Amino acid sequence: MxxxxxxxxxxxxxxxxxxxxxxxxxxxxxxxxxxxxxxxxxxxxxxxxxxxxxxxxxxxxxxxxxxxxxxxxxxxxxxxxxxxRDSVRPSLPVLDRPPLVSLKAVVTVLVVASCIGLFVYLQAQYNSYTRSVDNGGGVTQSALPTTKGRSALLTPFPTAVIVPPTAAALATPVSGLVVEARAIDRSWIEAWVDGSSAMAETLPGGSLRTFTGRHGIRLRVGNAGGVEVLVNGVSQGTLGQRGQAVEAAWTFS
Structure with missing residues (x-):
């Protein structure tokens, strides 16, 4: 106050x-x-x-x-x-004394050990190769990568789909959806909250409408480039191009 x-x-x-x-x-x-x-x-x-x-x-x-x-x-x-401002921060247990081995020290040891192991392996491969050349045996066929081996190496992994963070990820305590529709230009907007119609009207530029729901919120706009959306406080930008009719939906599970 x-x-x-x-x-x-x-x-x-x-x-x-x-x-x-x-x-x-x-x-x-x-x-x-x-x-x-x-x-x-x-x-x-x-x-x-x-x-x-x-x-x-x-x-x-x-x-x-x-x-x-x-x-x-x-x-x-x-x-x-x-x-x-601090309510979403998880409480941390108070330690009576610092740990005997820090995480940084463990990571450093693992990195150094990996580098040493890689160096030893490469050195052994190099020595084996030089011995075979000195003995006149040349490089054996088995040392060359086969077609099957190349095929396995070149097989692409499935591309990961990067999904924008949801409210559950950005603010764990929030149980539901809060969608803010800000009209930066005149646009007709229709909204449904949890499957029920919430509004249908033409908003002038500068207007703001906020919708809260438990399961899902759906918007239909007549001027996608004139409507900016925030979901649980995270900006989604405009919904499309100016004059474009677009329907968008957000769900919470």
Missing amino acids: ETGLSPSIGTLLKQARVVRALTINDIQDELRVRQRYLVALEADDLGALPPGVYARALIRQYAAFLGLDPFELLARYGRARPIE
């Missing part, structure tokens, strides 16, 4: 809502957010808000709907609840 002369997050939101002659029920119907979260947010009862990314998504969505700067309110929220 802000102190001094600076108004709190809840005060700013409530004042903006009252100026627009809106009730809590109006906000609940428009944003599809539980009333108790809206009441807690306006009362600066931050402890009653959902944890982590859900609370930030709620503040961002509410501020944008009322015409406030969501980034300013998120900065205030971060100062009010700084402990959340």
Whole structure:
């Protein structure tokens, strides 16, 4: 909560809502957010808000709907609840004493041993080759790689498919999806959350819509180059080219 002369997050939101002659029920119907979260947010009862990314998504969505700067309110929220920045860090056991052998020392020994082994092997191969040449035997046929051997060496491995990190990888405590659609240009957007229709409207440039779901979120846009998407806080860029109709979906398992 802000102190001094600076108004709190809840005060700013409530004042903006009252100026627009809106009730809590109006906000609940428009944003599809539980009333108790809206009441807690306006009362600066931050402890009653959902944890982590859900609370930030709620503040961002509410501020944008009322015409406030969501980034300013998120900065205030971060100062009010700084402990959340460290909440995703796993707790580490406190060691009474340092380990007798460090990991760095073990890796160094293994690397040195591998280099020595490789040198000994190459030296033995070289000595064997020079002895065979000195004895006039030449290089035996078995020493040459066969066609079968070359084929095995040149057989390509399957190409690994690099999958972008999901929310589960970037933020393990999050159980679900939070998709933010920012209209950088005018575009028609239709959204489904967990299989149910969530919205269908034309957004002007500068608009922001946030969707939260447990299993999957699907978007259909009429101007893919005018819509930028973030999934659990990770930017996915625009969905395509300007004027292009695109449908995209994200699932959580």
